[in-house]
Amino acid sequence: MTTFEELDALGSEELHDRAVAHATKHVDVKFFWNLVSEIPAAHAAAGNLDQSSADIFKVGSLIKEIFDADEGELADALRPFYIDYLLGHEGG
DSSP states (O other), X not given: OOOHHHHHTSOXXXXXXXXXXXXXXXXXXXXXXXXXXXXXXXXXXXXXXXGTTOOTTXXXXXXXXXXXXXXXXXXXXXXXXXXXXHHHXXXX
């Protein structure tokens, strides 16, 4: 069983990778939609205001955002999203 403390101790990239791997394995389309929906706010929270209004209706943009969401300040801003997802889906 994974606890909040165990997940919180992981790096942001590891949290992203675990959440994406779990969602991919279980074909959790809702996770990916929610992730894409969270990314603009995470960009704003990370201070990247120019990227906070990305066009979420362009498929190429969506895919790039999902894979870039494990890097730097964006990944750090998404930590609560990843932890919440993993707690609810890894038996936490």
